[in-house]
Amino acid sequence: MEYSYLGRSGLKVSRLCLGTMNFGPETEEKEAFKIMDAALDAGINFFDTANVYGGKDHPGWTEEIIGRWFKQGGGRREKVVLATKVYGTMQDELGPNAERGLSAYKIRRHLDGSLQRLQTDHIELYQMHHIDRNVSWQEIWGVFESSVNQGKIGYVGSSNFAGWHIAVAQAEAKARNFLGLVSEQHLYNLLQRTAELEVLPAAKELGLGVIPWSPLSGGLLGRNALAGTGSRSARAKEGVEKHRTQLEQYSELCKELGEKEDVVALAWVLSNPAVTAPIIGPRTLEQLEASLRVPEVQLTEDVLKKLDEIFPGPGKPAPEAYAW
Template sequence: MKYTALGRTGMQVSRFCLGTTNFGNVTDEKEARRIMDAAIDAGINYFDTANEYGGGHKGITETIIGRWFQDTGKRKKVIMQTKAFSWMADSDDPINEEAHGLSTYKLRRNLEDSLKRLQTDHIEVYMMHHYDRGTSWDELYECYQSMLYQGKIDYLGSSNSAGYDLCEAQMEAKKRNILGVVVEEHRYNLMCRLPELELLPAAQKLGIGTFAYSPLNAGVLAGKSLHDPTKSRRIEANVIDAEHPKAPNYMNFIDMEPQLAKFAKLCDELGETQANVAVAWLLSRPNLTGVIVGPRTVEQFEAMLPAMELTLPDDFIKEMDLIFPGPGGGAPEAYAW
């Protein structure tokens, strides 16, 4: 395993972060425990989750991790990251809880609930699962500083941000003489390269670490869905249109079948799996800190580990750029001069 500093902090994290979105949803607790044990054995020290994970049973993913912490005593081996933003169906206050957002009221309640489910007294990285532009930075930073001073969190992170969100976050943090956001988690893969335009350059300039989620584009880049669309996790869940109506690249592999076929042929010629090539390509990006891998089984996890040591030849990367072209670099040079 390889390690690096998380953004401009002094904390070292593994370049593979274990994603747990499948736990309690398509991966049962027994298999989830096997995956977490295997991750620790492989040297991964960074785990990612969210309060809403668990499919129709929101919170179950954190509960599974918490029980594993309690039974194994491995909490100190893990840099834990969880998130808040989405509704959690809290029957005690449905008016506030069934709405998305980052109010102090909601964050305080959500953090306490996450700590209980995870069976821990603090979380290393607490993330805004999405920016809430209806909540002021005065409120957000006052809330996060309070959590920090109480020892309940160590760092603040963000997810699904725009480049200007990160700039505003750091501008406001500088006014308060605080660290601000230290890591951004973003959807980024060969089929979704838009972050190269604004988000990744902004994060690099601001010293914010970046981790790519959905590195295989919900399984499409693993190769299985080319001939059998039902192999995709997103199609199995039947949530494509409802959750991502404006993100056709998520699952529009029917239109991209020629590209996927070329990618499969290129990987075969290299003698590597499509999944490992897709992950290795991300790890080769100069402004990306690491990759969130979210296996459904321990076998999937173990099969992905060689990607950490896979170095792709320059000419091979150029061929991949022809198959999956990006925006052409950062803005404005990508479209102007």
């Protein structure tokens, strides 16, 4: 496994990040334990979750599973760079402050809740799951600074931020002599490349590592998409029909390369210099094992050009993508 610094921090993480969103609703606890053990054995030390993962009826379920896995001991907690998120609504909240957001009130409560469910006293990377336009950066950075000073979190990350949100956040942090954001978790894959306009350039310039979520576009870029066995929902099937021509061309290219579609899609994301680690979200141990060799796959310039032809992106960053 290869490792990289997370943004401008001194923290090293694996070039693949284990996403755990399926743990609970899609993957039973016993299988989730096997996946996490296998990930560690393979050198993956970067695990991502969120306080709301577990489904509408059981938010927090995924963190609870991870916490019970940590509780087994064997150095599991010490080997993991743990990332979780705050923003959504949890079942133990009542009244107007139960709404989604990033108030100091909510961040303090949700951080303590995550620590309890995860059965740990600290989280390496605490991420804002979404921007909150109603809260000032003075309030947000104040509570995060306090949490860092208390040792509850090591670093702060963002998720689903626009490029200008990142810029403003970093400027406000610098004014307080605070490190600010070290990462941005963002939607990025061959089918969804708008991040190349603003977010990736901003992250690279301001020292954030990018952690792409849904690098396989919900399975559309997976090995079984065209066969239908990888599409579990009506929405996924609609996506296949919408992009069928592209996906067929893509499948043919992958056959020429002698690689599976999911491996090529992940390798493409990882080839971007702004990217630290794409999030892989296996439902089974077999799916995890299929992704492990991705960091070893090197795509040539010719292959990257062909992928651009099949899945055109904006072409250039903003403003050159749409202005002189």
